[in-house]
Amino acid sequence: MDAFKVACSSCNLRELCLPVGMSKPQLEQLDSLVATRKSVKRGEALFRAGDAFQSLYAVRTGFFKTCVASEDGREQVTGFQMAGELLGLDGISTDRHACDAVALEDSQVCLIPYNRLEDLSREFTDLQHQFHKIMSREIVRDQGVMLLLGSMRAEERLAVFLLNLTQRLHARGFSASALVLRMTREEIGSYLGLKLETVSRTFSKFQEEGLLEVKQRDIRILDNEGLRKLVNTARC
Amino acid sequence: MDAFKVACSSCNLRELCLPVGMSKPQLEQLDSLVATRKSVKRGEALFRAGDAFQSLYAVRTGFFKTCVASEDGREQVTGFQMAGELLGLDGISTDRHACDAVALEDSQVCLIPYNRLEDLSREFTDLQHQFHKIMSREIVRDQGVMLLLGSMRAEERLAVFLLNLTQRLHARGFSASALVLRMTREEIGSYLGLKLETVSRTFSKFQEEGLLEVKQRDIRILDNEGLRKLVNTARC
């Protein structure tokens, strides 16, 4: 939970994060906005539903999940966030967070005080526009998850999940064909609307079919094209 | 598709729509932003996925659905919008709409040119903040739908759907216990991740149990509390 000095202008995530497309002088303005960093240990919550909302968070290192709970205690993982992605947008609506954000590994986030973000985005068109794009992108992403949850079968869901994860990791310079899952089968299942046993069985099936090599959380994609086909040709 | 003159300051939806909480002078500024209205006939699309994004739309009268399609042609209804609700937020992300918006009855919308909204919200803090809240609320709503799609059974899904619909209608001055569905069983099913037969069967079951009176699209809620219990006590 220590705080660090931080600068967007020298951050290697500036091509993925809030500063996308900004000029040097604008970046220096951002530096005044994003002033502190915070560490979150694995298993700890960055915020919880009901917490007062004051700040957005940009993931700098590590990995998070967000989840909502219904009154009767059921939990739904609504997303997984990695470096360069924003957390906390849900809080703007009511000044309180609507979901939990939990670190799945030791992580660092940059604090973006929301009041100051609003102030600054009134001065800088590019920042304003970029921020709106990020919110809109989240809405579009959510629509994609609804499509997945509403109309796909277990195999397709897992295939979509893996393809999405590797694509995002690839954009961050990691391999497109090997990954280490940071979440449990249960968390994957919750996100995909499946039980953990179904997730496990589907991993095994993919392995039997030669699509993947699965060793617990180490996944190697052997047949990317095969996974893709699984998604596109389903029910046609 | 005719255009009309329009004024937020004299609109009876100003307590539900974009102008929520704004002062009189601010409302007059909004009038300069929201200048035209547009009619959309039942079955017509206000916009389609891929269309260039230029404007947001506030539903003035009528009823819409939004839906996304996957590459293989499956369709998922992602929401239903009624008077005072905003359409088009998905377009900000890529300057193209990511979903279709289709009128389920003859409707009217107010055009909110997006460039001008950004300009004006740089001048008026309240407008800026209100707009951000609306986007955030959409994100929170989507999380709720994910919870529904990911972890609820057919009966709970339909109960949540009906309770949400009546609550929104009630906020607009309609009865909290009687409603006319504007969408087909298939559209309800798509939204709830169910087949139309399952929706129909569940309606029948609710009727047998004395929770509802169902006559095609005319629904009367006989036991609101019973519906609520169905949601809260599920799987406990």
Added chain:
DNA sequence: CGTTTGCTTGACAGCATTCAACGTTGGTGG
């Protein structure tokens, strides 16, 4: 090294889907 947590696999059950037939409604044209 033992305990806890997470993962895999099997057997069985249940809920929702699929397929099919029939009923209802509203619009259109004779």
Added chain:
DNA sequence: CCACCAACGTTGAATGCTGTCAAGCAAACG
């Protein structure tokens, strides 16, 4: 005005995917 048609809705029977329950195994952690 009525008949017909197309779209929508209801219901039944059978199938199948995913969930549930249970047992055993592997890995991580202190």
